[in-house]
Amino acid sequence: MGSAFLAVESLRKNRFNYPFIMSEPIRVRFAPSPTGFFHIGSARTALFNWLYARHTGGTFLLRIEDTDSARNTQQALNFLLDGMRWLGLDWDEGPDRGGDYGPYFQSQRGEIYKQYRDKLLAAGRACEKDGAVYFKLQGERKTVYDEFKKAEIEKVEAAPVTIRDAIHGDVVRAETQDFVIWRSNGDPSFHFVNVVDDIEMKITHVIRGEDHLSNSSKHVELFNALGATPPVYAHIPLILKSTGQGKMSKRDQGALIEEYQRRFFLPDAVRNYLCLLGWNPKTDEEIMPIAEIIRRFDLPGINKSNARFDEKKMAHFNTVYTQALGAEEFFEKGVAVLRAESALLQDADINYVKDVLSLCQPKLAGLEALPEYTRYFFAETYGEDVAAREKTLKKKGLAGVREVLAEFLIFADAQTDWADEPLEAALKIFAEQKGRSTGEYIHAARLAISGRSVGPSFYGLLRVLGKQRVASRINAWLSKPENL
């Protein structure tokens, strides 16, 4: 029912209707160039393509634009594929999968490009100059001084072309200079292979960053010259730096997907956040399962204006997703994190680890914090936080704390039922008898047994650590030279 309504709704709201395209099966592609790392902007572009394919039941293909032989590395490709998989962006055609329109590496498609190049050459729409092949614009030519290039160049008064864009509407723009489609080193250029492959791979919608919008007039020129119908474009807004000027670059804090992988962010959280940069589900809810996002996603719903990246909001999403993890799943992920950070002994008792993790999950902002947060559960030497010590000692001084701890030892020793509820009830009574608040015991004991002033529920902490260790840690604390 909802989807039927949405379909009607999106038709009604779609200002730019291209019915002749709608009858074809939708094919979109993500076409990265593996020259560095997996940038968050690229990931968002991949995500939007993927969402659109999944929403429409179309095909999402991955094409590797590795024409610049000098810059592409296997390692960079691996970053990309890992990142895609991590985000759950599976492709229907592409590397490791094949498909009817391969190969999906541009470095393996040289013959196809040559054919298209020769076609343009033969038609007089391209010509050779200085060893490179240029696409020839049609129109009156004159040599003028260019203020930007600070040189005399030949400009062409070509007729403007229309870039049909599902987000921006029709954008009319004229190219003014011939441009290179084949470099003198023998490699075809980006603009050229991009268009040739989109023709060959029957791409119906090109969803890419708005930084390509101005280039799109070159592409439309090429489509026209090659006798092909240009695809529908969707130039999505750019992701801007969280502070300062300009779009996010790979050197910016938080710009690389690898960073979130390394910091144990939950991919679902990252993906959910990325969906909301330039698109929204038209509800007050922002956090929702990917299936729901797929159902709601559509091109006309994408925003026109650039979005500033907000790491805090993403961290919040990560917290919410971490909290929502089932106990079993949290345990699996938690153990993986602890192992990766060597925070877990090889022979750690599985039930003990389970107890620790389920105790800590409700308080944890994200898996990244887990090793530090649980350190004292897995090691007897865990250090004492300076600020925590000061905070605890400030009120009653060392002597006062020692007195409280001594009382607490008596309390602990007397407990027969070592579980959260009984401990809580008993401590309440004990404190009352002593004329103290439970907080006095809790603060002092927490410092002695964990070295912190913050942590999980105190009674759970006692339970998981066990009576013996609680007592021995407090005794150890009391006999430390600095605590005498």
Add this chain to the structure above:
RNA sequence: GCCCCCAUCGUCUAAUGGUUAGGACGCGAGAUUCUCAUUCUUGAAAUCGGAGUUCGAUUCUCCGUGGGGGCGCCA
């Protein structure tokens, strides 16, 4: 310099030719709790400016301003 895109709280955004302009992050206050985190309640916070169209404009048009992008034998 030329061309293109864009403009609602600090940020991400919703909505509308007539609304108390809504939500989220962040920030402030309060409550709860053993701490922290949560949770709950709550507060502050926006329609870039100027014309025009209109009974009425944040919404439509134009101009300005501001922001972003492009102008490679990079992609």
